[in-house]
Amino acid sequence: MHRNKSLALAASAVAGSLVLAACGSGGPSSGGGKISDDKVVLGLLNDQSGVYKDLSGPNSKVAIQMAVDDYKAKYGDKAVAKNIEIITADHQNKPDIANTKAQEMYDRQKADIILDVPTSSAALAVATQAKAKKKLFIDIGAGTTALTGAQCNKYTFHWAYDTGMLAAGTGGALVADGGKNWSIVYPDYAFGQDMTKSFSAAVEKAGGTVQQKIATPFPNDNFATFITKAGSTNPDVVGIMAAGGDLINFVKQYNQAGMADKARLAVGLMFITDIHSLGVEAFKNTVFTDAWYWNFDDQNRAWADKFKEKTNTRPSFAHAGNYSAAFNYLEAVQAAGTDDADAVVKQLEGKKINDVFLRNGEVRAADHNVTHDVYQVKVKSKDQVKEEWDYEEVLKTVPASEAYAPPSPDCKM
Amino acid sequence: MIFGVLGVVNFSHGACYMLGAMIAAILLRDTGMTFWVALVVVPLVMFLIGVLMERLLVQWLLKLDPLYNFLLTFGLTLFTVDLVKRQYGVSSLAYPVPAGLGGRVSLGSVELSVYQIFAAAFSVLVCVVVWLVLTKTRVGMIVRASTEDAERSRALGINVARWVTPVFGFGIALAGLAGVLAAPTRSVNADMGSFFVIILFAIVVIGGLGSILGAVVAGFLVGLVEAYGQGYVGQFSQVLIFVLMALVILFRPAGLFGREEAA
Incomplete structure (x- = not known):
């Protein structure tokens, strides 16, 4: 760890001197050329x-x-x-x-x-x-x-x-599909908090309730008690806002705890590479929002x-x-x-x-x-998969106007 | 144990745990080797890796300050992790729950997966076997004697050096076994050991450096603290482990079961 830090310091020192050098030579020459x-x-x-x-x-x-x-x-x-x-x-x-x-x-x-x-x-x-x-x-x-x-x-x-669009696509749509009560499990750092805020807003806007918001450490490899807690209110949907290796830890343990049969799993941000690494079985019935899918058309x-x-x-x-x-x-x-x-x-x-x-x-x-238009998708079951990477079933195209919130008043160009 | 016998703080345990899981997953993918076979084969492979590590690298630094071997094993960790990343990427490999252990059983108010029960029972079994070997056999006696006091064992005519390599290999094999056991419930990727080694370090310190019983007791203690921590204070559950470690060091600097001289 120390090594990384000193490398980073060295790198920033070098970059710093480069910035000075660039300024000395007159800066960018984009003007009229x-x-x-x-x-x-x-x-x-x-x-x-x-x-x-x-x-x-x-x-x-x-x-x-x-x-x-x-x-x-x-x-x-x-x-x-x-x-x-x-x-x-x-x-x-x-x-x-x-x-x-x-x-x-x-x-x-x-x-x-x-x-x-x-x-x-x-x-x-x-x-x-x-x-x-x-x-x-x-x-x-x-x-x-x-x-x-x-x-x-x-x-x-x-x-x-962005997180707003993921929440609108997944959160809103699942409530409309009968998933009224939610438990959200999220890693306690900027991304997880941002996702939880967006999802809670989307779920509530669609008429659902978020019963629990459970913060977990990040990174984390043991979710056993968090999963028990998430299931304790008998939610219709459990939303997980973790990504990468933590997401996979969570999904494996979620399935082993038998939760997959009790509540639908909604994944905040999922990439097709996640499904590829765990296999479609592990994500049975999981719903998420994808910005693009290679096998869509x-x-x-x-x-x-x-x-x-x-x-x-x-x-x-x-x-x-x-x-x-x-x-x-x-x-x-x-x-x-x-x-x-x-x-x-x-x-x-x-x-x-x-x-x-x-x-x-x-x-x-x-x-x-x-x-742009985004896609609400479900992970295919094993017998639906016809070739490698053929993992997603597009349930619905979410039009751009529904997926994205209007421009934020905080943005001043 | 490795520390006890060799005075080597093995920081590469996390990497060996990761290797164990990765080897199991790769064998499953490429040769279809089942979990049960992997449970035997992987520790054997890891034992060989451990022997090689000891013969080629660790032994040369034994005479120097333990810090050198600490740095060596730390370096090996970085090296191994990046090698695995280069070869197999960073995405997790698939490792399903083995056939026959996929179900769940209800025990009164709680429902446990069969695999969890199996993993727990298997860990206890391994602990008991290790304990029996250490206390009831001649080999165990030699290892324990070397742990207690290498000088005096040597004086009594025991060739301590001869046991160094197999003990090191055995330690690495156990780490690999833990990796196989973890594969069905954890994401199997190059980074899976980095977190494990920190918790492991806490367990060893709490239990007392070099104490085997201490490590077992501390292992369960840390598990309980983490589980209750998750239930009551969520995101701080990992912090609690280190609070526990700090308290133990404060009141018993040598750990719960450690001896003063070992610390």
């Missing part, structure tokens, strides 16, 4: 080695490369961005490292945009950098509504999902096939989100005729998009939240 430094640099900043590696990680670079290829194929010689470079960095889900890496990418590596950044606290750190450097940031992997709320800014966009499937050729795996919604964000960024550069950040932001704001990831998508000008 068409393409700064004669190339467009896309920076992918995400978890390349830790818990979120599989659901986004290195394969998101493949997705972004697909966007670059599609852009070049579409415009050929007419492309405004002729040289496009993709750079990546590992933020290890730590806000301090994300902060340093973002500075390094914007200043030293001349990134025109940073993409992805899972982990809410890390995403907020990068948003602050984007604002200070006046360069673009499109977040895909993080869930916090603060990115388009109190901490929104002109250069930050939130592309794929022919368009998604075609894209997923291309992705599989390159990675030998199926894409999560984060992979498709990175593709869509990178492609639409390049489209905006094309339309603006420059990679100047202010001009690109102007192109993106208010844009209505339909692509492989976004259906009825809109880049809201008021808060830069990218709203």
Whole structure:
């Protein structure tokens, strides 16, 4: 642990001196030129080695490369961005490292945009950098509504999902389906608290009641007593707001405690990689909201096939989100005729998009939240699964207007 | 036990626990090996790994300050965890509850899963077997004598050094066994041991360094504290374990069953 800290210190010291060096050389030269430094640099900043590696990680670079290829194929010689470079960095889900890496990418590596950044606290750190450097940031992997709320800014966009949308999709819909009484179990840190707040609001708005909100330590591997407690009020639905390894711990123990037959399990945030690792059996009857599903229709499937050729795996919604964000960024550069950040932001704001990831998508000008149709899904039973990764049954498409709350009054651009 | 006999604080126990579970899951996936076979095979594999660790690395540092082996095993942990991540990624591997243990039984007001009961009974069985081996057999006597006072055992003509390797391997095998037992109820991934080792450390300190009975009693104590903690103070349940540890250190610096000189 000490080693990590001293490494981080060393890294920030280096980055700090780089910032000074960049200032000395006159700062960014985006002014009147068409393409700064004669190339467009896309920076992918995400978890390349830790818990979120599989659901986004290195394969998101493949997705972004697909966007670059599609852009070049579409415009050929007419492309405004002729040289496009993709750079990546590992933020290890730590806000301090994300902060340093973002500075390094914007200043030293001349990134025109940073993409992805899972982990809410890390995403907020990068948003602050984007604002200070006046360069673009499109977040895909993080869930916090603060990115388009109190901490929104002109250069930050939130592309794929947020906790509010997950709650509206899952919470509201399950109450309508008869799940009136809820117990919510959540890890006691920023993400868990944010999710619990969003879910409680969604459940109550739909006419349900949240009987218990049970806080657990994070991380945690033994949920036995929490599960007993959650079941003690005989709820219709148990909502679990944990992610990654903790989610899997919880689900295994939930099933062993026999709760699966007594209450429906609603998972706050689930990635298809979670189902893949535990198998569909473990998630019997589980309901959640997905921002995108690879096997939803022919368009998604075609894209997923291309992705599989390159990675030998199926894409999560984060992979498709990175593709869509990178492609639409390049489209905006094309339309603006420059990679100047202010001009690109102007192109993106208010844009209505339909692509492989976004259906009825809109880049809201008021808060830069990218709203789109999302999907309420159920995990398939074992005999319904026809091939590997064929895990989700789409119950209902939740229209963008229902899934996303109106722009927050806290957001002042 | 490893500490008692060797004076080595083995910080790689978490990694060995993880390896045990990972090996079981990989064997299940690639060869279809059942839980029952894994329960035998995995500890054997882990024993070999333990022997290799001791022969290749640990033994060279035995003469130095125990801190060196502490650092070595800590380094091995980081190394192993990253190696597993590189090879198998960070997502958990699937490990279902073994056939025949999936049901539940009702005991009055509480309902327990058969697997939980099995795991508890099996742990007790392993404890009893280890205890019997240590107290009733000649090997056990030698190991205990070496734990008590290595110098004097040596003076009595016992080749303490000869027992170092198997004891180390046995300790690692037990960690691997714990990993197999945990696989059906925990997420099986490279990071699963990092949390385990912290709790383990608390158990060892509470029980008394080098005391086997102490470790068993402290293990159950910590389990109870955590369970009641979850029931009454939720998110602070883990903190309670360390409060308990701090209290024990405050009043009995050597742990509940430790001897002063061991501390």
